[in-house]
Amino acid sequence: MLADIHITHITYILLPITLATSDCCRFKIMRNIAVSFIKQGQYGDAVTSLEHIMSESPDIVTGFNLVVCYYAIDDKEKMKLAFQKLLTADLKQEDEDKYIQHTVSSALWDSHGIIVVKLL
Numbered sequence: 694m695l696a697d698i699h700i701t702h703i704t705y706i707l708l709p710i711t712l713a714t715s716d717c718c719r720f721k722i723m724r725n726i727a728v729s730f731i732k733q734g735q736y737g738d739a740v741t742s743l744e745h746i747m748s749e750s751p752d753i754v755t756g757f758n759l760v761v762c763y764y765a766i767d768d769k770e771k772m773k774l775a776f777q778k779l780l781t782a783d784l785k786q787e788d789e790d791k792y793i794q795h796t797v798s799s800a801l802w803d804s805h806g807i808i809v810v811k812l813l
Contacts, residue, residue, distance in 0.1 A: 751782040
């Protein structure tokens with residue numbers, strides 16, 4: 694019975710919920726809906742949700758999914774624009790020290806004499 698429910702029905706059920714929740718949760722729900730559209734091959738519907746998220750709160754994952762959707766529907770111009778928007782999205786890294794390149798002096802040596810660098 695649940696397999697017969699189409700994703701647009703879920704969208705209409707979740708839409709009032711997304712309007713009443715905080716922006717962060719709302720964008721996560723919209724992103725999940727867009728991923729569901731992508732998995733069903735409904736790229737045009739996914740683009741609508743992803744574009745809205747990118748206009749309000751751009752992030753890397755949403756931008757990448759938008760580029761993939763435009764690739765799937767063969768819209769090269771919008772794919773280029775989405776990629777440019779993706780490049781300007783904030784990485785939202787909480788601990789940037791994890792991603793700084795370490796030098797050999799900060800590396801540790803293991804028992805076999807191999808340098809081990811903790812990156813993350």
